[in-house]
Amino acid sequence: MSSPVPVAAPTREDVLSAHLGGKLSTGLTAPLDNARDLAIAYTPGVAEVSRAIAADPALAARYTWTNRLVAVVSDGTAVLGLGDIGPRASLPVMEGKSALFKAFGGLDSIPLVLDTTDVDEIVETLVRLRPSFGAVNLEDVSAPRCFELERRLIEALDCPVMHDDQHGTAIVLLAALRGACAVQGRELGGLRIVISGAGAAGVACARILLAAGASDVTVLDSRGILLPGRAGVTGEKAALAEVTNPRRLSGATAEALTGADVFVGLSSATLPEDLLALMAPEPFVFALSNPDPEVHPDVAARYAAIVATGRSDFPNQINNVLAFPGVFRGALDAGARRITEAMKLAAADAIAAVALDDLAPDRIVPSPFDPRVAPAVSQAVAAAAGDPI
Structure with a gap:
């Protein structure tokens, strides 16, 4: 059996320096170079978009990034081989997951680490946040709670939900x-x-x-x-x-x-x-x-x-990574609720x-x-x- 081409293993310093400031940032899809651009992207022009969505909420899918945004959600209880390390320590992993969504699936993604392990609280939090995202990727949630959490979220949310682990x-x-x-x-x-x-x-x-x-x-x-x-x-x-x-x-x-x-x-x-x-x-x-x-x-x-x-x-x-970027991309492309x-x-x-x-x-x-x-x-x-x- 042949082996992959050897790659020099990164040192601890290599890894830590690559993560300085995190691995994600936001980018712009519209210019902000002059006063006209500002008037279009923000006030007063943006009010026209808000009025349109208020009159027809379905337009949020056209005029915001919601229907192309995946929320990567974790409580930090089962992170990689590290176990229950908590939400803050899990955030670099969730940032990495979001980076993979963008690089391999062309999808915007935002990591959300929650300082609770209570299934009811997590479900309620994501139900409240539902207008801000188009799908939920559950990540590194310990078993057996992960089964109940995924099931409850699928029932509560009208968008794709999948526990990638x-x-x-x-x-x-x-x-x-x-x-x-x-x-x-x-x-x-x-x-x-x-x-x-x-x-x-x-x-x-x-x-x-x-x-x-x-x-x-x-x-x-x-x-x-x-x-x-x-x-x-x-x-x-x-x-x-x-x-x-x-x-x-x-x-x-x-x-x-x-x-x-x-x-x-x-x-x-x-x-x-x-x-x-x-x-x-x-x-x-x-x-x-x-x-x-x-x-x-x-x-x-x-x-x-x-x-x-x-x-x-x-x-x-x-x-x-062979699966989840394409799975979410396909589900969102099809407008699937599940x-x-x-x-x-x-x-x-x-x-x-x-x-x-x-x-x-x-x-x-x-x-x-x-x-x-x-x-x-x-x-x-x-x-x-x-x-x-």
Whole structure:
């Protein structure tokens, strides 16, 4: 398996200096060079625009940036691999997310970090702010609150809402599995898939794989295989246990991995090398915890036909930036009020289709810098916006 072209790792000083003053600023779409420009952009001219919108609120979509503005919202409780670091410390991450929306999706975005973890308060805050944005990207909200928060916001807001840690990961994982299947000449429906991790990403990944036609998905949490009636299996886990693990396996990682075709790591738990030997011949190992994969890619490659990680310094990076800019762009282009399962599946198919042009065991997904990705995803999502949920 080939490796990406080596890039010198930035030093701490490099990183801190690049973030001086933050990573975002506002820009102008109209000139402000003279008195006439000022009279148009602000008073008295702007009053004409305000009167028009007051008479017809729908005109806000035409005369403001609202319908092209994504709010990146976090409470700072589950930030990258750092955990609950609070809203202020999470802001650099949210700024980065907003920068990615602009660079890869051409969408304006604003980070909003909230000094509360109360779901009711977050929902109320965003309902009050709704006239200021066109979509909500939830980011780095801890499980299981993230499930309730996303559900409540989808019900309360008349605009697209998506928790990217759940669904962005799931979309790219599905695309990567489609690419891996194409390389090996296999079908998704015939794979025995094990997902280690029943948090935000694990639950969403299991559900999108089932929706895409996978028939044998087994999910592990810190106590073992999810099974209906097992101790500690409640809420989202209980619902997931009812639709996964069709062979009703019980036990821990060894029992789940015996004969499995795919391992998906989303839990930060270490995967011992000897357990890889229990898998079926030529398996796929997607060790996605970042920065430390569940098993080192070089070790996984001794057993696996295809290896993927969440890191940029190994092949087959499962990177959410392949999905979320195009998903939101497509939803906003279509004027969608919801991001549906059909739109997520369409996004995954679009990413996989771009990868087909250069498919190989170490290239099962496109590069995040492939300029075809975001337009392909946005077009597919917009086209699927009218499909049933």
